[in-house]
Amino acid sequence: MTTPPTTIDPVDTLAARLSDAIRDAFGIDDADPLVGPARNPAFGDFQSNAAMPLGKRLGKNPREVAAAIVEHADLGDLAQPLTTDSIAGPGFINITLRPEALADRLAALDTPALGLPAPEHPETVVVDLCGVNLAKQMHVGHLRSNVIGDAIARVFERLGHTVVRQNHVGDWGLPIAMVTHKLMVESDAGRLDLENLDLATLNRLYREAQMECAADRKGLAAVRRFDLGPKAEAELEEQVSGAEEALADAKDTLVRLQKHDPEVEAVWRRIERTTMRVCLDVCARLNTRVTDDASAGESSYATELAGIVEDLEKRGVAEESDGALVVRVEGIKEPCLIRKRDGGFLYATTDLAAIRRRVQNMGGERLVYCVDARQGLHFRQVFGAAHKAGYTALPDGTTAVLEHAAFGTVLGEDNKPLKTRSGENIKLDDLLDEAVDRAEAAIRARESEHDDPRAIAEAIGIAAIKYADLQTERSKDYVFSFDRMVSFEGNTGPYLLYARARLNRIFDKAREKGIDTEAASAAPIRIEANEEKALALLLLRTPQVYRGVADSLEPHRLCAHLYDLAVAFSRFYDRCPVLGADDDATRASRLRLCAITRRILTDGLDTLGLPLLDRM
């Protein structure tokens, strides 16, 4: 990613100065100055750990190395001059910023871009997220793909890159044909009104169709083997023959669908519209930016598959194996199957087509797949195959970067995948409803006055669920707990919203008192109290945090940063009166500090995709 380095983060400047010092002292210009925030405020504001590895490399005592670095370092007016007293332990170099420098950096951060100017060369990033299936209600499995994928997309947008969201809809193949056929049967029998389809009905018929097409051959074999009686055998024979019939019907329907048979396609289209309408509503409720035109069904690739397979076969990228066509990928034992023995294509084939479109038509330079971790092998195969096929080649000769932003499973409190008591998937809407209900109960228990408690509860409940999902490391499973996320205490979404609401309140009160907040927005910043300093140092780290999230595709880093920020602000709020400050200059400085904090916090919450609340 080509984001210009910031001149705001003191780490960058300190690193450059210490690199100079290392070069001057030792003639080495490739040593990492290893500058970072101080481990402990008692040591200072920043520290460099460069002396230890350098000492090893040069065969010298690290403290002597540190002494030489300190001697050659010129930190100018940024920090207190380094002396031998700056060296601690085995060779840590402790650095303390000058208060004026801290204020200057904050002022530099206080621009519309908040330290993240648009990149000179924006890249195009395609983010695969959501991934709904026709005729199926969204469940917890879709939660993470939406929430994390959207947050990743927003981070790239925030950094000024071009983002294309892609909701890869499962709208094709035999399962869809099964339910389509089932719908036609039900409709013909007068048990279903196609004019008034709803997703719950569709979902039920989908499951029924699955059941009807699943032949219990194992059961039949078992009955015969253990001679469980003619009645049991007859029942299973009937089940198996019925299933075979249903399956044959579904296959026939699939063929008709692929040929654009008007009757079949009309029913399929109804399924599609019904599903997508609900899906996009849920996304809107979740505050994730998934829209109709960001959705591309597997069906949209259907006509490309034969060509792709033929192309790969002709060029020798793919080879035959047991009657199937596969692409062997270096480093992976299992080959990527792209054509079945019966000539049918697989989802890997569709994914290859999607990669080709995303790179070659959409100009994607970086493709991010926010999909369940269990698809890990699949994506390694498909990515490998796509590279081998040359589908990731960009016009400028570079290669698109393909990444699987894998996420873990949502577990219940029993540490098993989250399900209802009866073992079914929990509908996403139901999950959100419960969070919102709990939020509303909490609001009412608090007896504070609100114009619209339900609207506030909606935002708090959504924020609670989303933050809980984003907060932990993406690739790991996490335990879902309403009690924890909706207790609204500690490290939760509502805590962050609350910090922002308090900031808003300060400005509301200021206006009531006739205080000129406009003037304060340009007031000199004076960092005096420890709480002010801690807050200021955190604010300056923000741009680097965004870059780290973009590099790692880990939104939980932004969560952690915003939480740290909210904690630092809460401490400041507790101990540093703003409107009641001792003098006008302090008040103006603190108001400005609040203004910057509010903007950073608002920006961060928005980038995570959390709903905002002005008051709560």
Add this chain to the structure above:
RNA sequence: GUCCCGGUAGCUCAGCUGGAUAGAGCAGCGGACUUCUAAUCCGCCGGUCGGGGGUUCGAAUCCCUCCCGGGACGCCA
């Protein structure tokens, strides 16, 4: 069987390219609301970083090995 991901405080989780005394939240105990919202703040309690070896001045972090848990492994998507 092969491969992938995990194992950190009673619970849920952080811990950035190896760095100073391993950090939060919740739960428990004790404090702080005449002053900008107490959904807050402060203090206390709590850990053989799964076990064992190794590399290193230094290991939760890197290497080896074992144990435990989850997941994925050719014609479903």
